[in-house]
Amino acid sequence: MSDAAPSDRSLQILNTVLLVLAGCVVMVPTLWMVASSFKQSFEVTAYPPTIIFTPTLDNYVALSETTPFLHYAFNSMIVTMASTALGLILGAPAAFVASWTRITWPAIVTLVARMAPGTLFLLPWYVMFRQVDMIGSYWSLILTHAVITMPIVIWVLIPFFDNIPRSVYEAAQVDGCSPARVFWRIALPLVTAGLAVSAILAFVFSWNYFLFALVLSNSDTKTLIAASFNFIGEGSTNWGALMAAATLIALPPLILAVIVQRWLISGLTLGAVKG
Amino acid sequence: MTTASNPRSASGAISPRLQLASLSAPSVIFTVAMIAFPFGYTIWLSLQTFTATGMTRFAGADNYVRMISDEQFWNGLTITFYLYFLSLVLQLVFGTVLALLMFRAKKLPGIVRSLFISPFMMPPVVAGMMWLVILDPSLGAANYILTSFGLPPSNWLASPAFVVPTLALIDTWQWSPYVALIVLGGLQALPPSVYEAAEIDGASGWQVLWRITLPLLLPTLATATILRSVDLLRFFDLIYITTQGGPANASTTLNIYGFRMGFEFFQLGYASSLMVTLSIIVLGAVIVLNRVRNAVAW
Numbered sequence: 001m002s003d004a005a006p007s008d009r010s011l012q013i014l015n016t017v018l019l020v021l022a023g024c025v026v027m028v029p030t031l032w033m034v035a036s037s038f039k040q041s042f043e044v045t046a047y048p049p050t051i052i053f054t055p056t057l058d059n060y061v062a063l064s065e066t067t068p069f070l071h072y073a074f075n076s077m078i079v080t081m082a083s084t085a086l087g088l089i090l091g092a093p094a095a096f097v098a099s100w101t102r103i104t105w106p107a108i109v110t111l112v113a114r115m116a117p118g119t120l121f122l123l124p125w126y127v128m129f130r131q132v133d134m135i136g137s138y139w140s141l142i143l144t145h146a147v148i149t150m151p152i153v154i155w156v157l158i159p160f161f162d163n164i165p166r167s168v169y170e171a172a173q174v175d176g177c178s179p180a181r182v183f184w185r186i187a188l189p190l191v192t193a194g195l196a197v198s199a200i201l202a203f204v205f206s207w208n209y210f211l212f213a214l215v216l217s218n219s220d221t222k223t224l225i226a227a228s229f230n231f232i233g234e235g236s237t238n239w240g241a242l243m244a245a246a247t248l249i250a251l252p253p254l255i256l257a258v259i260v261q262r263w264l265i266s267g268l269t270l271g272a273v274k275g
Numbered sequence: 276m277t278t279a280s281n282p283r284s285a286s287g288a289i290s291p292r293l294q295l296a297s298l299s300a301p302s303v304i305f306t307v308a309m310i311a312f313p314f315g316y317t318i319w320l321s322l323q324t325f326t327a328t329g330m331t332r333f334a335g336a337d338n339y340v341r342m343i344s345d346e347q348f349w350n351g352l353t354i355t356f357y358l359y360f361l362s363l364v365l366q367l368v369f370g371t372v373l374a375l376l377m378f379r380a381k382k383l384p385g386i387v388r389s390l391f392i393s394p395f396m397m398p399p400v401v402a403g404m405m406w407l408v409i410l411d412p413s414l415g416a417a418n419y420i421l422t423s424f425g426l427p428p429s430n431w432l433a434s435p436a437f438v439v440p441t442l443a444l445i446d447t448w449q450w451s452p453y454v455a456l457i458v459l460g461g462l463q464a465l466p467p468s469v470y471e472a473a474e475i476d477g478a479s480g481w482q483v484l485w486r487i488t489l490p491l492l493l494p495t496l497a498t499a500t501i502l503r504s505v506d507l508l509r510f511f512d513l514i515y516i517t518t519q520g521g522p523a524n525a526s527t528t529l530n531i532y533g534f535r536m537g538f539e540f541f542q543l544g545y546a547s548s549l550m551v552t553l554s555i556i557v558l559g560a561v562i563v564l565n566r567v568r569n570a571v572a573w
Contacts, residue, residue, distance in 0.1 A: 011480075012381060019376045019387075026452060027390055030397070032416060033405040048423075049416045094302035097295050106303055113310045115557055117509040119534045120550040121309075123543055124316035147309050150302060179294040208398035210512045215538055228400045228516060232407065239408050246404040250397040257396035258389050264396075265456050272498055273457050 030250075037243040044239040059240035060248075067227075067234060069245065075138075076223040079213070080206045082142040087149025087202045092195065095154045096183050099161035100169070107158065110151040114270065118211040121147065126215060136218030144212040149202035155270035156201060156263070160194030161187060197263045204253040224249050321547035331544070338548035348549065350524060351532040354439060355553075358528060359507045361443040362450075366503060367496065369447060370454025375484075377455065378462045391452040399449070403516035406445050407432070432517050435525035442526060445513060450506075454499045461495030462488070497568035501561060508557045529553045 036044050038055040063069050098107045113121070125144060126135070134140045164187060172182050188195075213226035224245075231245040257264060265273055324334035342348045373391075377383055394402070410417050410431040418428035431441045469491070473483050511530045514520060520527035520535065527535075530553060537546030 012379075015376055015379050019380055022373055022376065023387065023390055026394060026448070029405060029409060029448065030393060032409060036408065045414050047414050048419050090302040090305050093298040097299040101295060106299060106306065110302075110306055110310065112314065115505050115561060116314070116554045117530050117533070117550055117557070118511070119530060119537060119546070120317050120554050121313050122534075123320060123537050123547050123550060124313035125309075126538070127316070127320070127543065128313070143309060146305070150305065154302070179291045180298060183298060204396060208400075210398070210400050210515070211534075214515075225398055225400050228404060232404060232516070242404060243408060246401045250401040253396050253398065254393055257392050261388060261392055264392060265453075265460060268453070269457065269498070269502055272502065273460055273495075 033243050034247050036240060037247045039240055041238060041240050044243070059238075059244040062238065063241045063244045063248075066241070067230060067245075069224075069248075072222055072224045072227040073248075075217070075221050076207060076225070078138055079141045079145055079221075079223055080203055082138070083145035083149050083206045084199055084202045086142060086146040087153045087206075088195065088199055090146065091150045091153030091198070092157060092188065093183060094150075095157035096161050096187055098154065099158050100179070104158075107151075107154050110154060111270070113147045114151055122212060122215055125212075129216065135216055136221055138221055140216045141213055141221060141223070144216060145206045145209060148205050148209055151270065152202045152205060152267070153198040156198035156267045157191060157194050159266070160191040164190050197260050197267060200256045200260045201264075201267045204256050207253055317547045318551055320544055321551045323544045323547075325542070325544055334544065338545050339552075341545060342548055342552065347524070347527070347532060348529075351527055351529040351549075354526065355508060355510070355528040355530070355556075358439050358443055358510055358526075359504070361440060362446045362507050362510075363500065363503055365443060365447040366451045366454050367499065369451040370499065371458050371492075371496070373451060373455035374458035374462060375488075377459050388456075391455065394449045395453040397449075399512035400516045402445060402449050403513045407517055410441065432526075433522060435522050438518060438522065438526045442510075442514060442517070446507070446510070450503065454503065457499045457502070458492065458495055461492050465491055491573065493571040494568055494573065497564060497571055501564045501568065504560050504564060505557060508560060509553070529556075 035051075035053075037059050038057070039050070039053050040056050040058060043050050043053050044059075094107065098104050121144070125140075129135045129137075129140045168186060168190075169182055172186050177185070208225065210225045210228075213223040217223060217226050228245070228249070231242050234241060260267070320331075321338055322334060322336070323331040324337060325331055377387070409415050412418065412428065412430045412433055415431075417431065422428050429437055429441075432438050434441075465488070469487055470483065473487055478486070509530050510528055511534070514526050514528060514531055515534070518526045520531040529549060533546050533549035533553060536542050536549060
């Protein structure tokens with residue numbers, strides 16, 4: 001701000017040093033995981049640990065040969081994409097209505113799903129799905145994951161709809177546009193950025209969600225996250241493959257998160273914090 | 276609401292009000308079927324006992340009476356709050372420090388932000404897999420680093436005494452950057468005029484921090500506390516993937532205990548009463564903390 005006095009400069013240097021140090025603490029474990037996934041099996045468990053090594057894809061090959069990794073990945077994709085789509089279909093009109101009428105209590109009810117422990121819902125769902133013989137089906141996973149995605153879509157989209165000037169709606173109404181037409185023809189095309197952000201956040205959260213698939217999937221429909229136990233079981237003999245699995249599972253959410261990072265915090269806090 | 280009762284369109288086939296209702300109908304139906312009804316169903320289940328034939332019988336408060344005299348319940352409650360307070364304090368402190376460092380940096384490359392979001396955007400399950408390997412008592416890198424500094428190695432997650440602090444540390448690693456980004460948003464929203472006034476008054480850096488910046492940040496910190504409390508009181512994924520509540524129940528939080536009661540022992544009635552209790556704790560914490568936030572708002 002003012003002329004840099006010597007003490008100001010050294011403070012600034014100290015600040016940078018501490019920030020770099022913090023960055024290392026944040027990044028080193030993740031880098032270690034990625035590095036381990038490219039090590040040969042004898043090197044992964046080497047003690048003392050090695051830092052310099054010749055990278056190999058052996059672990060990734062082993063992973064695809066010894067476990068149905070690709071099948072689990074396929075399941076994860078189906079459940080995640082379908083629950084994201086369902087969340088958008090249900091959530092986008094709800095967000096529009098909440099923004100239009102300023103009636104937010106239905107949206108607040110969905111927050112219960114964000115606050116209550118997942119097991120609270122899992123117990124009755126388990127009884128319900130067992131009665132209709134849906135346990136282990138993709139549908140049971142898609143419907144339950146939509147409970148995660150829909151509130152995200154609603155709360156991310158409400159501020160985007162709020163940003164559309166009221167006069168736009170009013171002009172459309174004077175022209176004889178019904179609310180449904182206003183939503184489809186005018187409001188929705190104006191919030192495409194919001195739709196993209198909410199879809200990506202919903203995708204990440206559905207992808208990362210562990211508990212529901214842990215109970216409601218079977219060996220055929222198991223998602224990657226729920227299959228982590230299998231990888232840990234296998235991994236007790238092969239850390240390299242375990243780290244390869246971990247790296248691959250973490251990749252989609254990390255890439256998507258970087259894309260939406262501008263909206264990440266307001267999205268993650270469901271609007272409680274402006275990004 | 277005035278727009279919804281527009282007289283022109285009221286003469287149309289479907290009133291605007293009805294159209295708005297029909298737009299939100301799918302989400303309302305879904306919310307009732309998948310969130311509200313199951314919520315009520317769990318409360319009902321918590322008042323039932325299951326007979327040997329799989330039928331339910333009304334049991335009144337039996338499950339709750341059992342809970343109060345269940346040592347494992349109190350153990351779970353203690354561990355839940357121990358893990359909660361330890362993790363919360365650690366990540367609020369580290370998060371705030373990190374935010375101040377980021378705020379004071381002259382220029383912050385965009386890549387730094389990207390790096391800092393990576394821990395909390397990776398699935399907690401992946402974080403668990405990763406730390407299992409790093410914290411392995413015999414071959415893990417963490418113990419190698421400790422011993423090379425002449426410090427004694429730790430059993431980390433395998434030690435009943437250290438498992439909760441270790442889980443708190445992993446969660447702190449994962450979520451401090453999240454707290455930091457929330458606090459950074461709060462810092463950037465502070466009016467620059469307060470700093471200028473303080474500078475004119477000749478306040479030192481520490482005085483500005485303690486007397487001005489932190490008090491003004493209290494609402495932001497309260498928000499971060501609420502958001503983290505909701506997750507920390509329900510702490511599940513990381514524990515289940517790394518220890519399943521062990522060793523010797525030392526990391527069996529209320530959530531883990533309820534899950535195991537329900538899906539390992541299939542005592543659905545008792546598990547429901549545990550989950551209803553935990554939900555009341557979480558909702559109660561949110562209500563209390565929200566009052567605190569309103570009290571410190573400016």
